[in-house]
Amino acid sequence: MNDKLALRARLRATRDGFVPAGAIRVPDAFAARLTPGLIVAAYIPIGSEADPAPFVTVARAARCRIALPHVTTRAAPIRFLAWDDETPLEHGPFGLRQPAADAPELAPAVILTPLLGFDAAGNRLGQGAGHYDRAFAAHPHAWRIGIAWSVQRVDRLIPDSWDVPLHAIATESDWIIA
Numbered sequence: 001m002n003d004k005l006a007l008r009a010r011l012r013a014t015r016d017g018f019v020p021a022g023a024i025r026v027p028d029a030f031a032a033r034l035t036p037g038l039i040v041a042a043y044i045p046i047g048s049e050a051d052p053a054p055f056v057t058v059a060r061a062a063r064c065r066i067a068l069p070h071v072t073t074r075a076a077p078i079r080f081l082a083w084d085d086e087t088p089l090e091h092g093p094f095g096l097r098q099p100a101a102d103a104p105e106l107a108p109a110v111i112l113t114p115l116l117g118f119d120a121a122g123n124r125l126g127q128g129a130g131h132y133d134r135a136f137a138a139h140p141h142a143w144r145i146g147i148a149w150s151v152q153r154v155d156r157l158i159p160d161s162w163d164v165p166l167h168a169i170a171t172e173s174d175w176i177i178a
């Protein structure tokens, strides 16, 4: 546990200090999967997180529906709520911007996932609240894509029993299939 805390601190510092050469690249493999009405969960970045906005642009152009995570507390599971791009977002905990609590709840087919660290096998280190671990368990058939800067890659993360690996990770330089 202490190891995870130290690794989170180190990866946050690395991410804060990174000056990306460009935005996260959207691979052809992503666009190829999109169909009208498909539900794609994105997120609004906080701090130095990589921004999935290029994926959202491609998904909206393919007439997908976009959802965003809605958080109430650290302990409560997140829900994915519709984001139509016209209704203003509200301020939530942890400096997050999110849809109003009464926006329609959607079951995502694709989950664009924020993270602190990842490895080539798709293991992921998150904020430590288990929000995405629980979301992956609740939506086991979703396509789990990590969105990250290349410097967030580590050699190997030791997964916990509840960890569900990512299928792929997109960075500013690579598309890594786990």
Ligand SMILES: Nc1nc2c(c(=O)[nH]1)N(C=O)[C@@H](CNc1ccc(C(=O)N[C@@H](CCC(=O)O)C(=O)O)cc1)CN2
Residues within 6 Å of the ligand: 012, 043, 044, 045, 046, 047, 048, 049, 069, 070, 071, 074, 078, 094, 096, 114, 115, 126, 127, 128, 129, 130, 131, 132
């Ligand atoms: N942009 C974004 N949205 C997200 C997440 C995320 O990691 N990033 N989440 C992922 O689960 C969920 C929110 N859960 C969170 C749980 C804990 C903390 C947290 O402890 N934040 C630190 C500071 C983080 C930073 O600066 O990078 C803090 O408040 O001290 C943040 C979000 C859903 N939405």
Ligand SMILES: Nc1ncnc2c1ncn2[C@@H]1O[C@H](COP(=O)(O)OP(=O)(O)OP(=O)(O)O)[C@@H](O)[C@H]1O
Residues within 6 Å of the ligand: 124, 125, 126, 127, 128, 129, 130, 131, 132, 133, 134, 137, 160, 162, 163
């Ligand atoms: N499917 C689940 N159901 C209930 N609790 C879970 C589940 N998955 C993980 N948790 C709990 O979430 C907590 C945090 O897990 P962990 O440290 O792996 O978070 P993380 O993967 O780094 O962060 P996150 O998923 O929030 O981005 C753990 O205490 C774990 O017991």
